[in-house]
Amino acid sequence: MAQIRVNDLSFSYESSYDAIFEHVSFTLDTSWKLGFIGRNGKGKTTFLNLLLGKYDYSGSISMDVPCDYFPYKILPSDEGKTADELMEEWKPGVESWRVMCELSDLAVDAELLYRPIRTLSFGERTKVMLAVLFSGENDFLLIDEPTNHLDKEAREIVKTYLAGKKGFILVSHDRDLLDACVDHVLVLQRSSIEVQSGNFSTWWENKERADAFARAENEKHLKEIRRLKGAMDQSQRWATKGENTKIGFDPIKEHDRSLSTRSYIGAKTKKMESRVKVFEQRMERSIEEKEGLLNDIEQVRDLRLSPLTHFKDRLVEARNLSLRYRDSEEKVFRDLTFEIRNGERVFLQGRNGCGKTSLIKAILQAAGNAEAGAFVTEGTLEVASNLQISYINQDTSHLHGDLRMHAFEHGVDYSLFLAVLRQMALEQVQFDKRIEEFSEGQKKKVLIATSLLTPAHLYIWDEPLNYVDVFSRLQLEKLIGTYAPTMLIVEHDVRFTEKMATKVIEL
Secondary structure: OOEEEEEEEEEOOOOOOOOOEEEEEEEEEOOOEEEEEEOOOOOHHHHHHHHOOOOOOEEEEEEOOOEEEEOOOOOHHHOOOEHHHHHHHHOOOOOHHHHHHHHHHOOOOHHHHHOEHHHOOHHHHHHHHHHHHOOOOOOEEEEEOOOOOOOHHHHHHHHHHHHOOOOEEEEOOOHHHHHHHOOEEEEEOOOOEEEEEOOHHHHHHHHHHHHHHHHHHHHHHHHHHHHHHHHHHHHHHHHHHHHHOOOOOOOOOOOOOOOOHHHHHHHHHHHHHHHHHHHHHHHHHHHHHHOOOOOOOOOOOOOOOOOOOOOOOEEEEEEEEEEEEOOOOOEEEEEEEEEEEOOOEEEEEOOOOOOHHHHHHHHHHHOOOOOOOOEEEEEEEEEOOOOOEEEEOOOOOOOOOOHHHHHHHOOOOHHHHHHHHHHOOOOHHHHHOOHHHOOHHHHHHHHHHHHHOOOOOEEEEEOOOOOOOHHHHHHHHHHHHHHOOOEEEEOOOHHHHHHHOOEEEEO
């Protein structure tokens, strides 16, 4: 049982003036199943790279075990190679029989090792890489968001697999996965880093209690400061009034005054001023106690949405719809019948490759929002006339330039765009960067903010939550519950689907 000791760690990128870590210290045990939680852009992936020794930093990180990182990098030149050819590069010294044993636990045939990487789906690549990752001995494993782009079935398999392992850090925003797989959490909070035993739900309950206590203490200190300030102001007025009467008086109006009373008034004024200083000192102490109470409370601000109302109740209708790709005679799905009515939140579910994204593109095409795709449909697909659609693509590779350019290209108000991004906890220092420099979670927030500011009858979101932090997911749940927009969503987050879906379509 080894430990990883982080002492006085500070780090910032050369291209940025904002620090990722400043003088942080904590200790981890390499036998833990550790969940790594934090806002997008807080430095989770950066910390994993620091453990791998990829960056220079100040402070110290001491550990007695080697680390290995998921996902392994696949270069364009690797696409034609097999996993069997690549795994020696990924994990030097790995033995094939160990990988095959791990693949068996992942409910995958070892035949995957001998197929070109380009032919493997996201789920198959993930499972092969996890099998290689866990085929070593005594490594401490750094697992960075393994369930992104995975369908529900693949997520369940990965969840069960990881639940039976130990000795890893798991970066994930999937609450269901974290609850099933971890026994400790490492949390990057707003101003501190916390290590706590338990899973996500345990930490979240503790955090809510701690936040409620901090708010109550903060209010108590504010009341004490207001009381002290009032008493101090009154004492100050009395002292000033007394000081003003020390010299000069009207012997007719103030017949009881004499020159000998000057010393008495001076002593009384001095005593009053002394009381004022005591009040000031007490107030300063109370302010010091108050400072920091709310530093780690996540301010999850309410987002707003103004969905349009269409004059027709039925916005999309499919009857006996089938879809195939132009270069194939085999149908991806067939005889699909469904409808989307005003106010419904329809979730598309099914295995990777079953045609969810293609169905979305077919709807966009029918509404005049997209060019003809690489597929052919049969049956009936009807979309209401003049239907305004706000669309989030699961891919972020098309994002480029700065935020001002992005807002202009998508016809959204720049000031409102920045305001929504701030509400989603995108730091102001990011506003001057190019979007290409953002983390994947921050790029997703750019797409979500753009969609929220685009007036629409129907919001179509294709895997909007990949890489998006837990707090923003809670924000979106509250937004959707409040404004009840009409939506078609592809999303594999179990908790999000359970709370938000009014209808589920299985492909």
